[in-house]
Amino acid sequence: MAEAQAPLRAPKGTQDVLWPESTRWAELVARFARRVGLAGYGLALTPLFEEARLFRRGIGEESEVVGKEMYEFTDRGGRDMALRPEGTAPVVRAFVQHHPPVPWKAWYVTPAFRYEQPQAGRYRQHHQLGVEVLGTDDPDLDVEVVSLAAAFYGDLGLRRVELSVNSMGCAEDRPAYVAALREYLASRRDELCDEHRGRLEANPLRVLDCKRPRCRAVTEEAPRMVDFLDEACAAHFGRVRAGLDALGVAHRLEPRLVRGLDYYTRTTFEFAATALDTAQNAVGGGGRYNGLAEAIGGPPTPGIGFGIGIERLLLACDAEGAFPLAPPVPDAFVVDLTGGEVARDLAEELRRAGLAAERAFDGRSAKAQLRQADRSGARLAVIVGAEELAAGTARVKDLRGTAPELAVARAAVVERVRALVAGREGGPS
RNA sequence: GUGGCCGUAGCUCAGUUGGUUAGAGCGCCAGGUUGUGGCCCUGGAGGUCGGGGGUUCAAGUCCCCUCGGUCACCCCA
Numbered sequence: 106m107a108e109a110q111a112p113l114r115a116p117k118g119t120q121d122v123l124w125p126e127s128t129r130w131a132e133l134v135a136r137f138a139r140r141v142g143l144a145g146y147g148l149a150l151t152p153l154f155e156e157a158r159l160f161r162r163g164i165g166e167e168s169e170v171v172g173k174e175m176y177e178f179t180d181r182g183g184r185d186m187a188l189r190p191e192g193t194a195p196v197v198r199a200f201v202q203h204h205p206p207v208p209w210k211a212w213y214v215t216p217a218f219r220y221e222q223p224q225a226g227r228y229r230q231h232h233q234l235g236v237e238v239l240g241t242d243d244p245d246l247d248v249e250v251v252s253l254a255a256a257f258y259g260d261l262g263l264r265r266v267e268l269s270v271n272s273m274g275c276a277e278d279r280p281a282y283v284a285a286l287r288e289y290l291a292s293r294r295d296e297l298c299d300e301h302r303g304r305l306e307a308n309p310l311r312v313l314d315c316k317r318p319r320c321r322a323v324t325e326e327a328p329r330m331v332d333f334l335d336e337a338c339a340a341h342f343g344r345v346r347a348g349l350d351a352l353g354v355a356h357r358l359e360p361r362l363v364r365g366l367d368y369y370t371r372t373t374f375e376f377a378a379t380a381l382d383t384a385q386n387a388v389g390g391g392g393r394y395n396g397l398a399e400a401i402g403g404p405p406t407p408g409i410g411f412g413i414g415i416e417r418l419l420l421a422c423d424a425e426g427a428f429p430l431a432p433p434v435p436d437a438f439v440v441d442l443t444g445g446e447v448a449r450d451l452a453e454e455l456r457r458a459g460l461a462a463e464r465a466f467d468g469r470s471a472k473a474q475l476r477q478a479d480r481s482g483a484r485l486a487v488i489v490g491a492e493e494l495a496a497g498t499a500r501v502k503d504l505r506g507t508a509p510e511l512a513v514a515r516a517a518v519v520e521r522v523r524a525l526v527a528g529r530e531g532g533p534s
Numbered sequence: 535g536u537g538g539c540c541g542u543a544g545c546u547c548a549g550u551u552g553g554u555u556a557g558a559g560c561g562c563c564a565g566g567u568u569g570u571g572g573c574c575c576u577g578g579a580g581g582u583c584g585g586g587g588g589u590u591c592a593a594g595u596c597c598c599c600u601c602g603g604u605c606a607c608c609c610c611a
């Protein structure tokens with residue numbers, strides 16, 4: 106016999122999203138698809154797992170995501186595989202593999218897996234919406250990508266979202282900046298927090314991320330990457346900011362914005378939901394990654410994209426009272442008091458006519474069926490008892506309004522339902 | 535990975551210094567109305583008190599371990 110043990114449940118850091126909450130997810134993704142579809146982006150579907158070296162090369166061996174958090178496993182064929190920790194690398198891999206015509210615009214919706222300590226807004230499996238564009242370094246594309254994300258937040262009714270932008274330069278100008286930053290931080294080493302005092306040599310950019318007051322006081326006055334940009338990078342960034350201004354996309358320069366994945370170059374950006382008072386208030390972020398395609402073995406190809414975390418986005422919506430839950434309701438609920446055959450046939454007939462129809466099962470009482478009809482939110486009840494069955498009619502009852510309850514011929518039920526749903530009273534005939 | 539707080543019905547929560555068969559509200563089911571929902575009344579179903587071990591005559595209550603949630607660090611979506 107099996108010994109007593111804890112009941113099965115969703116793994117730590119994961120969650121089941123059930124109806125009706127899941128209707129928000131479906132609507133969220135639909136609105137995203139519509140928004141980016143208007144700009145010419147098409148859906149890209151790629152595997153949830155890849156060879157682990159894709160992420161090690163693309164994201165960077167030393168990054169937190171790859172180094173400490175990746176779900177890695179050896180498959181039965183001895184291959185070193187990994188569950189995708191983010192959405193960009195697989196899409197770029199697909200681009201390199203299939204070399205579609207450029208500029209290539211893709212969007213995706215995908216789970217992402219990271220082995221971390223869960224808390225609100227941070228999960229071991231979370232879900233991201235995003236876009237990637239490969240094949241052009243045009244700064245106007247950066248503007249398009251950023252403004253798409255901003256527009257999507259607006260589509261959901263979010264108002265309290267702040268956009269930060271920065272430029273991380275490129276392989277030519279960044280070394281000089283890193284050297285200057287390292288020198289500056291070393292000169293004020295004693296003022297840094299314990300953790301970064303020892304690590305500033307290895308990765309000075311990380312110190313810019315630190316949220317502790319001690320480090321922030323130091324980095325406040327640190328050299329800024331934007332002051333080290335070479336001519337081309339400076340021109341690029343200038344055009345990006347001018348473009349955002351031209352489109353009315355409010356943003357603020359955040360010289361300390363350094364994103365965690367190694368592949369970023371030039372433009373980086375992040376959206377923070379200020380309605381969330383937790384540490385997990387980043388609801389989206391991205392940037393340009395002109396070296397990524399080459400890093401994973403493809404031809405040098407500029408690219409840019411962003412990722413948006415669905416769970417956090419919904420938390421932000423809740424915090425603002427935006428994007429409320431609105432599950433679809435049936436147009437009609439068929440109440441059958443004669444054994445169920447009528448409900449079976451009438452519900453099908455209504456559905457074939459394009460109307461949303463529900464019904465009860467298990468031969469429940471009239472009261473129970475009507476109660477279920479009411480709870481379902483159905484606009485109408487279509488009631489058939491012995492009398493109606495004998496007369497070949499059905500009673501159509503308005504559960505939400507004042508239309509009179511009428512007995513209509515079976516053949517006229519669809520028409521009557523359609524008329525009432527369309528908002529017309531449809532007088533007695 | 536580290537530390538704080540929390541874990542009782544589907545949900546939100548009571549449960550007094552450890553003391554008989556663990557409660558409420560909401561939700562669900564049924565009846566009141568052998569064919570008409572919402573309001574109301576009555577009744578009912580539903581709980582390994584997260585899991586395991588220990589202390590005790592006796593543990594939801596105390597102790598240890600563990601799992602999960604949450605908050606902070608860290609990192610990011």
